Amino acid sequence: MYTNHIEPDDAKKLQPRLYIFIGAYGSGKSEVSVNFAGKLRKENPQRRILLADLDIVNPFYRSADAKSVLEEDNIRLITPNFANTNVDVPSVPGEIFSVFDDKEVIGVFDIGGEDLGARILSSMHSRFSGIAYRVYMVVNTLRPFTADAENIAKMAVELAQAARLSIDGFVDNTNLLSNTSKDELEQSYPILSRASAITGIPLVFASGLDENLPADWDGYTNQNVPLLRMKRTVLYNKG
Amino acid sequence: MAIVFEKTKGLTDKPFHFCPGCTHGIIHRIIAEVMCEMGILEDTIGVSSVGCTYNNYEYFACDMVQAAHGRAPAVATGIKRVHPENMVFTYQGDGDLASIGAAEILHAAARGEKISVFFVNNAVYGMTSGQMAPTTLLGQVTTTSPFGRDSAVQGFPINVSELLSVLPGAVYIERVSLNNYKNIQAAKRAIAKSFRVQQQGLGFSMVEFLSTCPTNWGKEPVESLRWVESDMMPQYPLGVYKGKDLKV
Amino acid sequence: MTNRVLMKGNEVIAEAAIRAGCRYYFGYPITPQTEIMHYMAKRMVEVGGCFVQAESEVAAINMVYGAAAAGARVLTSSSSPGISLKQEGMSYIAGAELPAVVVNIVRAGPGLGGILPAQGDYFQATKGGGHGDYRNIVIAPASIQELYEMTVAAFNLADQYRMLVMILGDGALGQMMEPVLFRDVEPNVSTEKLWATRGRKGKPEHNIVTSIYIDPDMLEMKNRELVAKYAVVQKEETRFETLNLDGAEIVFTAFGTASRICRNVIRQAAEMGIKVGMIRPITLWPFPSEEISRIADLSHVKAFLDIELNAGQMVEDVRLAVNGKKPVHFYGRMGGNLPTQKEILDQLLAIHEGEVR
Numbered sequence: 001m002y003t004n005h006i007e008p009d010d011a012k013k014l015q016p017r018l019y020i021f022i023g024a025y026g027s028g029k030s031e032v033s034v035n036f037a038g039k040l041r042k043e044n045p046q047r048r049i050l051l052a053d054l055d056i057v058n059p060f061y062r063s064a065d066a067k068s069v070l071e072e073d074n075i076r077l078i079t080p081n082f083a084n085t086n087v088d089v090p091s092v093p094g095e096i097f098s099v100f101d102d103k104e105v106i107g108v109f110d111i112g113g114e115d116l117g118a119r120i121l122s123s124m125h126s127r128f129s130g131i132a133y134r135v136y137m138v139v140n141t142l143r144p145f146t147a148d149a150e151n152i153a154k155m156a157v158e159l160a161q162a163a164r165l166s167i168d169g170f171v172d173n174t175n176l177l178s179n180t181s182k183d184e185l186e187q188s189y190p191i192l193s194r195a196s197a198i199t200g201i202p203l204v205f206a207s208g209l210d211e212n213l214p215a216d217w218d219g220y221t222n223q224n225v226p227l228l229r230m231k232r233t234v235l236y237n238k239g
Numbered sequence: 240m241a242i243v244f245e246k247t248k249g250l251t252d253k254p255f256h257f258c259p260g261c262t263h264g265i266i267h268r269i270i271a272e273v274m275c276e277m278g279i280l281e282d283t284i285g286v287s288s289v290g291c292t293y294n295n296y297e298y299f300a301c302d303m304v305q306a307a308h309g310r311a312p313a314v315a316t317g318i319k320r321v322h323p324e325n326m327v328f329t330y331q332g333d334g335d336l337a338s339i340g341a342a343e344i345l346h347a348a349a350r351g352e353k354i355s356v357f358f359v360n361n362a363v364y365g366m367t368s369g370q371m372a373p374t375t376l377l378g379q380v381t382t383t384s385p386f387g388r389d390s391a392v393q394g395f396p397i398n399v400s401e402l403l404s405v406l407p408g409a410v411y412i413e414r415v416s417l418n419n420y421k422n423i424q425a426a427k428r429a430i431a432k433s434f435r436v437q438q439q440g441l442g443f444s445m446v447e448f449l450s451t452c453p454t455n456w457g458k459e460p461v462e463s464l465r466w467v468e469s470d471m472m473p474q475y476p477l478g479v480y481k482g483k484d485l486k487v
Numbered sequence: 488m489t490n491r492v493l494m495k496g497n498e499v500i501a502e503a504a505i506r507a508g509c510r511y512y513f514g515y516p517i518t519p520q521t522e523i524m525h526y527m528a529k530r531m532v533e534v535g536g537c538f539v540q541a542e543s544e545v546a547a548i549n550m551v552y553g554a555a556a557a558g559a560r561v562l563t564s565s566s567s568p569g570i571s572l573k574q575e576g577m578s579y580i581a582g583a584e585l586p587a588v589v590v591n592i593v594r595a596g597p598g599l600g601g602i603l604p605a606q607g608d609y610f611q612a613t614k615g616g617g618h619g620d621y622r623n624i625v626i627a628p629a630s631i632q633e634l635y636e637m638t639v640a641a642f643n644l645a646d647q648y649r650m651l652v653m654i655l656g657d658g659a660l661g662q663m664m665e666p667v668l669f670r671d672v673e674p675n676v677s678t679e680k681l682w683a684t685r686g687r688k689g690k691p692e693h694n695i696v697t698s699i700y701i702d703p704d705m706l707e708m709k710n711r712e713l714v715a716k717y718a719v720v721q722k723e724e725t726r727f728e729t730l731n732l733d734g735a736e737i738v739f740t741a742f743g744t745a746s747r748i749c750r751n752v753i754r755q756a757a758e759m760g761i762k763v764g765m766i767r768p769i770t771l772w773p774f775p776s777e778e779i780s781r782i783a784d785l786s787h788v789k790a791f792l793d794i795e796l797n798a799g800q801m802v803e804d805v806r807l808a809v810n811g812k813k814p815v816h817f818y819g820r821m822g823g824n825l826p827t828q829k830e831i832l833d834q835l836l837a838i839h840e841g842e843v844r
Contacts, residue, residue: 144492175493286553304684313545314552
């Protein structure tokens with residue numbers, strides 16, 4: 001049992017030790033998770049970083065695909081028992097609980113799409129009382145079902161209910177893959193702002209592929225949103 | 240001269256092909272009569288299945304769809320979902336409904352599909368010439384249970400009405416027979432009740448008819464009717480299994 | 488949604504169906520096509536349509552049969568093992584001449600096989616699959632935009648010819664995301680389905696939907712009608728894309744995901760000074776045999792290289808079309824593995840060495 005029990009409200013005041021990315025199918029959770037883990041690595045060179053791919057929904061395009069990139073960065077990758085194989089049994093490895101038990105670890109959870117994927121968090125509910133964590137919802141406003149503020153708010157409620165965790169922030173990952181320019185992030189900003197106004201959930205950062213973003217967006221977008229410049233790491237066919 | 244009997248407009252002029260003493264013909268006639276009496280002939284879509292009545296789309300005067308073996312409840316589901324205002328019924332034998340189509344009937348009932356199922360149980364495969372059916376009685380000789388159905392070898396008969404009646408989606412289930420005038424009238428009332436259940440959108444309903452097969456039973460027509468009463472009814476008691484107090 | 492949005496292949500199929508006027512979906516879950524069901528379960532409620540999770544693939548295809556007989560535009564989707572289960576119903580749909588659209592997001596087989604992408608269902612899709620003399624139109628898109636346009640086209644073709652149209656994808660295409668532009672589509676609502684069973688409603692004769700013909704001569708007559716109809720489809724509806732055929736020495740034949748990899752290899756080969764072209768069948772049935780035969784007649788074409796995610800299936804149709812005029816080579820990967828560009832390039836170089844130089 002845990003000896004380091006802290007109340008959830010206190011947990012939010014502490015420096016988080018676990019970041020959880022949830023969102024709609026195809027919102028870019030895996031790409032954001034992998035790159036965010038890379039950022040944590042740079043900021044915490046001496047800590048152990050762990051990325052848990054907990055996508056029990058989708059057998060394709062997942063952070064497990066970024067294995068080699070993560071290994072280079074000395075980030076421990078934990079994947080479902082059958083990830084990237086020909087079996088689709090949604091089996092969760094017990095190893096993920098090490099993040100709750102080992103205070104030296106900083107963890108990133110990449111959660112499967114929609115409420116279906118978010119259920120996995122509900123299945124480890126009691127564990128969250130022992131750790132300072134943040135739950136971020138990744139949003140791509142150019143995806144169906146999260147194209148406007150009302151639908152984003154609706155999905156935020158569905159995800160939070162399925163996860164049994166409240167959402168601490170939105171991540172604006174609006175993109176059209178390689179067809180993206182800065183325009184997409186500029187156009188999504190008012191949508192996310194409205195979603196924040198409706199839900200009370202702040203926009204915590206924006207993300208985009210480095211090559212698609214203006215060079216002078218250094219650390220922030222021109223709307224002054226903190227910016228995660230990402231490398232493309234989650235590819236299906238590396239041939 | 241006064242007309243004392245007239246063929247119902249619910250049937251076409253195509254002559255039935257059923258064997259002498261087979262009660263399929265009676266079932267067809269009373270279903271057709273009920274459609275006319277309720278004024279629903281123009282709104283009804285029937286589903287033929289596979290068995291001796293594979294071609295009853297030629298007999299019923301309403302719109303008809305012919306379905307693959309056992310799949311009539313699924314086909315009827317597709318039709319009813321497209322035309323919820325229409326009446327949709329299936330006409331299925333015991334092999335079709337209780338053997339190859341066991342999954343389809345169970346799930347149509349479980350979903351509470353608003354269709355009427357007319358299930359004809361004659362304890363034998365008629366069309367393919369007298370093989371054992373899922374409803375064949377213990378001890379009954381068929382071409383594939385030549386020494387009589389032995390529970391140790393061929394298992395037990397399936398009582399479909401009892402089985403489906405435990406599902407909440409099934410709101411009206413009745414087993415009827417055609418072995419005498421009184422029972423034929425009761426069967427006709429059951430058909431009408433099933434259609435009324437559907438009209439009122441209450442859920443799934445089924446009427447199971449104990450029927451004869453003189454040819455494959457090797458019995459004369461009157462003997463066959465007596466056998467329904469003496470041998471089938473003890474295994475398959477008549478009565479309302481679901482929706483006894485349902486007022487429609 | 489008139490601007491471009493980022494969609495998965497599976498989602499775009501579902502959205503295209505909705506935009507083509509399909510309001511009925513019946514299906515049973517199976518990886519890797521389940522997002523079609525998830526999407527439909529939500530969207531059908533929004534558009535006032537009907538979504539039913541059937542008890543099996545067998546039931547689902549028969550619900551499709553019923554809804555199609557009732558005159559509706561209707562869709563089901565599955566993946567290889569589930570499509571095997573649907574074959575009975577598909578034969579009945581062909582026999583009763585009902586319009587319906589079936590999606591197969593192919594996974595590796597045989598048997599339970601695996602969930603990763605494959606093209607091992609080519610034979611099943613194009614040569615019948617179910618019993619009896621019949622054809623389905625089989626469309627194999629290679630991009631998300633094409634999935635959208637071809638799914639809409641599938642509903643129109645189904646109604647026009649009263650045929651089953653299959654969209655044949657694979658796990659990679661179903662899961663892949665690309666921007667898509669929802670160009671306005673006009674559902675072919677003018678198709679009056681006078682044969683449909685909607686209740687007699689005062690019609691002088693009742694409508695019957697059936698695939699049974701007891702009289703052998705009547706059945707043969709029906710068979711001949713079908714053959715004649717299929718000949719029209721072959722003449723009018725064969726679709727393909729050709730690429731870089733001008734002066735090409737070697738020509739790829741490939742469809743769907745395999746063609747995407749070949750496209751990249753063509754660029755690589757060009758940088759090495761090797762002229763490689765491609766013919767990509769968009770309809771697998773009807774198959775672009777005439778075009779392949781025409782390409783085989785080109786004097787600069789020395790050989791064909793067929794690339795598939797299987798043990799060599801479409802290559803048989805390519806060989807029939809080429810008819811011995813030029814050598815036809817094959818390279819394929821199985822088990823859910825995709826051939827790499829390098830693997831294909833190596834094959835290409837070997838052929839170039841042996842047959843072009």
